[in-house]
Amino acid sequence: MIRKGTAPGGGAAALNVAARSQAVNHGRMPLKQAGVRCLGKCRVSGVSGSCQFVRTIYSSGVNASFPVSPPRAWAEIDLAALGRNLQVARDASGGCDVMVVVKAGAYGHGLEEISKVMAGENVAYLGVANVGEARRIRNAGVTTPLYLLGATWAGEREEIVARDWTPCLSTVEEAAHFNDLAKASGKRLKVHLAVDTGMGRGGFLLADLPNLMSSLDKLECLEIEGIGSHLPSADEDDEFTRKQIICYQEVIEALGGPGRFKWRHLLNSAGLLGYERGVCNLTRPGLMLYGVSPLSIYQEKLSTVMTLKSRITLVRTLPVGHGVSYGRQFVTTQNTRVATIGIGYGDGYPRHVSGKGAEVFIHGRRCPILGRVTMDQIMVDVTGAGEMNEGDEVEIFGPNISVVEVAEKAETIVWEIFTGITPRVTRCYL
Ligand SMILES: Cc1ncc(COP(=O)(O)O)c(C=O)c1O
Numbered sequence: 006m007i008r009k010g011t012a013p014g015g016g017a018a019a020l021n022v023a024a025r026s027q028a029v030n031h032g033r034m035p036l037k038q039a040g041v042r043c044l045g046k047c048r049v050s051g052v053s054g055s056c057q058f059v060r061t062i063y064s065s066g067v068n069a070s071f072p073v074s075p076p077r078a079w080a081e082i083d084l085a086a087l088g089r090n091l092q093v094a095r096d097a098s099g100g101c102d103v104m105v106v107v108k109a110g111a112y113g114h115g116l117e118e119i120s121k122v123m124a125g126e127n128v129a130y131l132g133v134a135n136v137g138e139a140r141r142i143r144n145a146g147v148t149t150p151l152y153l154l155g156a157t158w159a160g161e162r163e164e165i166v167a168r169d170w171t172p173c174l175s176t177v178e179e180a181a182h183f184n185d186l187a188k189a190s191g192k193r194l195k196v197h198l199a200v201d202t203g204m205g206r207g208g209f210l211l212a213d214l215p216n217l218m219s220s221l222d223k224l225e226c227l228e229i230e231g232i233g234s235h236l237p238s239a240d241e242d243d244e245f246t247r248k249q250i251i252c253y254q255e256v257i258e259a260l261g262g263p264g265r266f267k268w269r270h271l272l273n274s275a276g277l278l279g280y281e282r283g284v285c286n287l288t289r290p291g292l293m294l295y296g297v298s299p300l301s302i303y304q305e306k307l308s309t310v311m312t313l314k315s316r317i318t319l320v321r322t323l324p325v326g327h328g329v330s331y332g333r334q335f336v337t338t339q340n341t342r343v344a345t346i347g348i349g350y351g352d353g354y355p356r357h358v359s360g361k362g363a364e365v366f367i368h369g370r371r372c373p374i375l376g377r378v379t380m381d382q383i384m385v386d387v388t389g390a391g392e393m394n395e396g397d398e399v400e401i402f403g404p405n406i407s408v409v410e411v412a413e414k415a416e417t418i419v420w421e422i423f424t425g426i427t428p429r430v431t432r433c434y435l
Contacts, residue, residue, distance in 0.1 A: 077347025330376025
């Protein structure tokens with residue numbers, strides 16, 4: 006039984022709330038807008054509240070008289086921490102403007118919500134991966150200029166021109182197509198040149214540069230207002246990155262000098278934290294805004310934004326010789342108190358941490374995961390860890406278990422952990 010006052014499922018009425026929030030909004034609407042409120046200590050609902058104990062303030066719909074399951078896992082997103090990290094990025098940018106990278110659902114933190122917050126911070130651009138993300142941001146009412154970080158398809162360009170989103174160009178053909186579309190709509194489209202100084206993913210190659218500006222200058226309906234490039238290894242290879250920064254500066258000189266481009270941008274989080282700005286006047290941080298520094302020496306400057314949480318669903322004592330989870334790769338060697346927790350790889354918690362000594366945080370203690378991560382549940386050793394009850398809150402990662410630690414155990418990168426958190430996980434904005 007879930008104890009009253011401790012779990013999202015603190016009562017039948019309580020169970021409606023989180024499900025309502027999730028159903029209405031894929032788990033991404035502030036709970037207040039979903040017609041729900043929290044009781045306790047957090048600011049999810051705009052009233053004194055806690056994600057731990059949520060109940061409905063009105064009942065309607067087909068499930069009005071039945072309990073509906075609350076989310077087993079949720080992510081608390083600390084918007085004040087996000088704001089502090091933006092300030093760190095701004096300080097490191099030393100007077101440069103900032104393009105906030107919100108692609109991939111703002112690294113799993115919620116595309117619309119984070120874009121709205123960043124719009125309120127007057128950032129120069131929001132950087133998105135593609136037209137689909139740009140649409141979602143505009144549909145959310147955000148008017149901040151949008152920059153398309155990835156290549157566009159021909160069929161998307163009419164909308165880009167119509168809605169004045171800023172594409173980055175990699176070929177003269179693409180530029181000519183945008184020019185035709187802009188001419189047909191009687192406007193000048195602002196575009197940036199992408200230059201491939203080492204990423205190998207997009208942009209003009211260095212060999213393209215000699216005649217580039219003369220070709221582009223004929224396209225009178227394009228305003229080439231920016232030039233960008235991307236650093237593939239600013240967190241891994243200092244020597245290469247320094248050469249790349251010099252190369253970028255040389256490219257700009259060759260194309261007419263810094264004065265030719267209103268916006269000059271190269272630096273992602275690692276570039277921004279670890280290197281001089283040089284000729285750049287716009288930075289493009291992503292990860293650091295979400296609280297993780299790709300260069301660990303700067304980690305202490307940043308605040309944790311996302312705390313991924315779940316709850317104990319069951320506590321039992323398994324006898325000696327009892328296997329735990331698929332493949333029975335863990336078998337108890339003593340009577341073991343095992344808590345089952347309602348999160349798994351179906352929520353984006355990586356199965357690859359299985360058998361690697363990953364831990365979760367319960368009641369102030371680290372508790373090791375036993376056996377493999379399953380789709381919806383993990384099992385944790387809570388032997389000797391004091392009283393544990395169904396419904397008790399568990400930190401999967403956050404201030405006590407760093408997401409970096411989870412990524413390392415999973416042999417992947419933090420970017421992938423954040424963006425892999427699935428829609429089933431309710432995002433709560435604090
Ligand atoms: C073109 C571009 N710029 C900036 C960023 C932000 O990078 P980071 O999250 O490392 O700050 C990314 C992210 O992958 C990117 O693709």
